[in-house]
Amino acid sequence: MGQSDITLIGGGVVGLSVALGLLRAGQAVTVLDGADDDFRASQGNFGLVWLQGKGADFAPYARWTAQAVAAWPEFAASLRQTSGIDVALSQSGGYEFFTDVAELADFTADLARQEAHLGRKSYEVLTGDDLRREMSGIGQGVVGASFCALDGHLNPLRLLRALRRAVATLGGRIITDAKVTKATPASGGGFDLTLANGARRGAGKLVLCAGLGAAHLATSLGFNARIRPQRGELLITERLADRLPFLSSTIRQVDEGGVQIGGTHADAGLNDAETLTMMRGLARHAVTVFPALAGVRVVRSWGALRVMSPDGYPVYARSSLHPEAFLVTCHSGVTLAPLHASNLKDWIVNDATAPEKGAFDDNRFALSTAA
Amino acid sequence: MTIASRFQPRPEGALRLTLDGAPLTAHPGDSLAAAILCHSGEASRTTGRDSPRTAFCMMGVCFECLVEVDGLPNVQACMTEVRDGMAVRRQMGLRKLGAADV
Amino acid sequence: MSDADLIIIGAGPAGMAAASIAVQGGMRVLVLDEQPRAGGQIYRNVGNGAPRGWLGKDYAAGAGLVADLGHPNIRAEFGATVWRVEVGGRVIWSQGGISHISAAPHLLLAGGAQERPTPFAGWTLPGVMPAGAAQILMKTAGLLARDAVLAGSGPLLYLIAAQMIDAGAPPKALVETQTRAMMLRALPSLPRAVLALPTLVKGVGLLQKIRSAGVVRHTGAAAFHAEPNDKGDIAFSFTAKGRRHRIETPLLLTHQGVIPATHISRAAGVRHRWNHAQQAFEPIVGPWGRTDQPHIHIAGDGAGIAGADAAQAAGALAALDILHLAGRIGEDSRNQRSTAPRAALTRARAIRPFLDAAYAPSPEILAPEGKTIVCRCEEITAADIRQSVAEGANGPRQVKTATRAGMGPCQGRMCEITTRGILAACGTSPSPPRARTPIKPITLGEIASLQEQNA
Ligand SMILES: Cc1cc2nc3c(=O)[nH]c(=O)nc-3n(C[C@H](O)[C@H](O)[C@H](O)COP(=O)(O)OP(=O)(O)OC[C@H]3O[C@@H](n4cnc5c(N)ncnc54)[C@H](O)[C@@H]3O)c2cc1C
Ligand code: FES
Secondary structure (H helix, E strand, O other), X not given: OOOOOEEEEOOXXXXXXXXXXXXXXXXXXXXXXXXXXXXXXXXHOOOEEOOOOOOOOOHHHHHHHXXXXXXHHHHHHHHHHHHOOOOOOEOOOEEEEEOOHHHHHHHHHHHHHHHXXXXXXXXXEXXXXXXXXXXXXXXXXXXXEEEEOXXXXXXXXXXXXXXXXXXXXXXXXXXXXOOEEEEEXXXXXXXXXXXXXXXXXXXXXXXXXXXXXXXXXXXXXXXXXXXXXXXXXXXXXXXXXXXXXXXXXXXXXXXXXXXXXXOOOEOOOOOOOOOHHHHHHHHHHHHHHOHXXXXXXXXXXXXXXXXXXXXXXXXXXXXXXXXXXXXXXXXXXXXXXXXXXXXXXXXHHHOOOOHHHHOOOHHHXXXXXXX | OOOOOOEOOOOOOOEEEEEOOEEEEXXXXXXXXXXXXXXXXXXXXXXXXXXXXXXXXXXXXXXXXXXXEOOEEEEEHHHOEOOOOOEEEOEEOOEOOOOOOO | OOOOOEEEEOOOHHHHHHHHHHHHOOOOEEEEEOOXXXXXXXXXXXXXXXXXXXXXXHHHOHHHHHHHOOOOOEEEEEOEEEEEEOOOOEEEEEEOOEEXXXXXXXXXXXXXXEEOOOOOEOOOOXXXXXXXXXXXXXXXXXXXXXXXXXXXXXXXXXXXXXHHHHOOOOOOEEEEOOOHHHXXXXXXXXXXXXXXXXXXXXXXXXXXXXXXXXXXXXXXXXXXXXXXXXXXXXXXXXXXXXXXXXXXXXXXXXXXOEEEOOHHXXXXXXXXXXXXXXXXXXXXXXXXXXXXOOOEEEOOHHHXXXXXXXXXXXXXXXXXXXXXXXXXXXXXXXXXXXXXXXXHHHHHHHOHHHHHHHOOOOHHHHOOOXXXXXXXXXXXXXXXXXXXXXXXXXXXXXXXXXXXXXXXXXXXXXXHHHHHXXXXXXXXXXXXXXXXXXXXXXXXXXXXXXXXXXX
């Protein structure tokens, strides 16, 4: 096993993005990925590349997200070049629709705090009437909206496939059905990994990107972050020939034509079932915002589990017990992919300072963990 | 080219429908898919990539029989009984968002 | 509050037999079926419309079962599509664009089977249909095929051929995929099949009818290919006895047996397994149709293909067990009354191993290759699926998310089993794909206006 050999545990959007960055930096990379029925946020997400409101209460996250959103066009182009896959990135602005005046006011305050962190204004707030004048078809129940011209979306399933292909094209090894159940430090340095099928393998540096599957491995390797699931439910409709006139954080039309509706949050443990209450809530939201959707059929609903750190912000941490072990985990892995594929490599390979001067280190949770 | 029905002709039915504006008759109790298949051997829809399709499974499983009925898109013709006066349109390509302009 | 003591989904032989026994036992029963009338697949449209003698005695036998549904304590709703079944006994169903929530302490899934998808080059063309679909057209609309060719394998293929002959619309040719080797492999199961002697005799009778009608037969056929000719008919070619054949026909009717319809049972969280002999997923059920979900029973072809007689018997057994679980009859009474249906079930099932082996689906439709379309809705080919597997997709979910196969309105009903076949051919042992609600597409408006009656 060579010195530069890096093993990533987890082949979702986060793991593959990090792998891509390491490969581009000339490292030898192996990605171990789990079983087909694992919880896979990368296969169940909403595909937003979104800035609006992010990091209102945590400046480093606001900056980090803004940087990621700005990096997307170039990243999408390079991905297409390496993988041959177009991820259908579109960044022509996005809305946040409100049916409740107080909620709109709260969110406007969030946006103002985010603006202060970023040092520039990237949003506007519209009344319901403004909206209806601008765009036909918006329902009377919408009282207002915020709009950020930098927001956008892409096809998350194609992103996953593009990353997979790009990693393979650049010589990375992706091993599937390789669910790691145990990681222990090896006597001569590096780690011994035990897989669910009983197989064992060695690793030099280890980067933990296994989403919800990383929780117990992270603890055993001395990390402080407690990762928890948060369920989001989504609906997808039959495909439409025409285009919706807007993108919002809860309603978006995928490039193939179906309309995806989402935005629910629930603490349901490791249960990714879809519920009738949420399905109905999402359907009501959709027909309130855009009544013409009432006649469109839902083809499928599903629940998917978000990977949440205690405060909801990313974790980029190096284990204090085992300095060759890294933890990279976050919720908005689609939005942050360009940075994961570029700005983490110096930290992992060359001992450089962690991103945002270490603001995402897991020592921010040390106290709460100890308590 | 018009393609004849792939089925033997039946006696004229008492119900009157239209298919893309042209008259079509059917018997009470017919599924709309049966009435269309009896009338013509041509595609009753095309896919998003323009491939021709007709009703297939006749039991509500395959969704190949989608047509527009009285302005309502993506209706399963095999699960819909014919009604007098139904205005049916072949559905070319993906459905539209709003009710079609009939 | 509950709307009934038992909700039965499906009004085929299994569901109808169960409903009849449950009401006799004092239960209030809600029967939901998506079709416009009772009968299920075999007794489709029975007792309705013009008499169609050529459908045979067996078909007419369904009339009694349908009549039983008239009992005052049975509420039967047709055109009623169930789109969600919840652990805890709630059923959400749609009728005429409005969704309803019904609840009952017991649930019997009797949703039957669907025809096995038969992917080969050209199977999406107008002019290619499943043979069972043509039979439905005969039963419901008296529609008879013109110079059709029947292709594939299975007992239903013979039955349909015979019905077409009797109706005066004999097929132009019968192209069968089963080989002599398959027949030989099936022989050891024949002695057991003798239990189902009447069925065997019926089968022999069908073959004689086909022979004496002079229908051309090819066996051991493979490498199916369909393309349109210049008249819009189908030019069907295949290989048999080492030679390529070509037949032109307005209508190519294919069949490779039926498989359980498992969307509801999978979405309801019932455990499923792969049945190797039948090459299909099926729910795991006990001798009374019980599943691992406490309040859900399954009976009929939806629990594994065994035909209409078996379905009727299994429906009766499930109803007796439900009466027992509900405290309406004792265990002894349940067991006593089960003797006749149990014997009927054993008889009906005896022939299955023979049929499964003799008429196994041909390998080329189980795991197709090249440009053959697997997912008809999204137009995804076998090559697309194989490529995703080569890129690391190691199960149905990853194939689906990588290729979109199964994301269309049929929700995977026409491709899941083929995707499974390809995955298996590539060396994985895929688990049953997950099914989610709505089990059939439902409009946003309808979901939005759902009233929480029983919350
Ligand atoms: C196309 C086809 C043709 C066949 N032809 C013959 C034949 O000629 N002779 C023969 O012996 N056998 C035939 N079979 C096999 C035979 O139909 C079965 O063995 C038998 O019908 C099984 O009975 P069942 O009650 O289990 O299911 P079924 O008879 O299929 O009844 C199930 C019912 O459940 C309903 N249902 C399903 N899902 C839902 C939902 N979500 N909401 C509401 N309702 C629902 C269906 O509409 C159906 O009416 C055929 C099968 C198929 C698929
Ligand atoms: S023909 Fe298959 S769903 Fe109508």
